[in-house]
């Protein structure tokens with residue numbers, strides 16, 4: 001449990017808040033690259049860390065992220081004309097480039113000289129891994145660009161979708177560090193034999209989870225590393241290593257042989273976030289895998305066209321099927337991430353008051369991630385910069401999972417699996 005003050009600190013990311021400042025020391029996803037598909041494309045609205053912005057690409061294809069409102073008299077730039085390397089406000093014609101410089105001020109005799117004194121809030125942005133990344137922090141603290149290893153993968157080794165979640169970002173993160181919920185929320189009533197997600201978790205092993213042989217949580221430069229060892233039957237143990245990347249990215253599991261998953265939870269404001277749901281692999285995905293994961297409606301829920309909202313959403317009670325709940329699945333809710341969504345979007349509301357909680361041992365990973373973020377935000381308030389952003393290569397690690405003979409000493413097994421989390425050298429496959 002947290003005090004109300006700690007809870008506010010953890011969950012508020014607007015300008016001037018301690019957690020907002022911590023987010024503003026990192027490059028974070030602002031939107032999908034495909035939302036601004038080409039040079040001089042129509043601008044789109046972006047809300048990020050409670051700031052209203054507008055994104056576009058200039059004539060050279062460079063992404064720009066500007067204040068949503070024109071500095072002349074506050075008109076919305078969303079309606080602007082994207083023309084010849086700048087976005088022009090359609091109220092009186094002022095025009096701004098991707099750096100926020102006013103390059104034309106045509107409605108006034110002094111415009112030609114006055115424009116040099118005018119600019120608009122603009123944030124650095126770049127393309128990588130199918131995402132437009134943005135840095136919303138102070139200019140003198142601009143860190144090097146991230147180098148996640150999945151940036152190196154081409155489109156045949158990576159897929160990504162973005163979902164709108166109508167709750168605080170940290171409620172969504174907690175689900176990624178909540179190892180006991182899968183045995184309930186994501187299970188089927190036949191001992192998981194018919195569970196479409198069975199390959200992810202290796203069936204229902206609640207007892208071995210409750211009697212885990214080893215749990216280790218280590219703070220790292222990039223965030224945290226969580227390791228666990230549990231009996232896996234037939235003389236074996238399973239060792240799993242998951243990662244937490246500051247400020248709000250998870251490497252939270254292996255979703256198939258050689259397939260890594262990551263969830264990036266990016267605050268829109270304090271009561272909504274975008275979930276960037278990523279699968280990537282060193283090897284090209286098979287057509288079957290893409291078909292099942294991306295289009296099957298179980299791993300990647302279908303969306304209402306033209307939105308980032310799952311078809312099964314809060315407004316329709318996630319299309320819960322009470323007959324299925326009685327006879328087949330624990331929840332009666334079909335898609336795997338929607339099962340999470342139904343619970344996390346309303347934990348005492350969209351921004352949970354954690355002073356009301358009654359935590360137990362299996363919540364220890366959640367407690368650790370909270371502490372890592374709160375400690376870093378408090379340290380930053382006291383003038384200590386986070387070290388992760390200045391060392392992006394530290395983030396080139398991923399999850400790992402391995403079964404080993406239960407005769408292998410646990411420290412040896414743990415060491416062996418941790419080694420597998422290291423990113424490999426670049427594959428030579430380029431991405432845009």
Ligand code: FES
Pocket residue numbers: 070071072073074075089090091092093094
């Ligand atoms: S309000 Fe944008 S040019 Fe006047």
Ligand SMILES: [Fe+2]
Pocket residue numbers: 175181182185186340
């Ligand atoms: Fe879940």
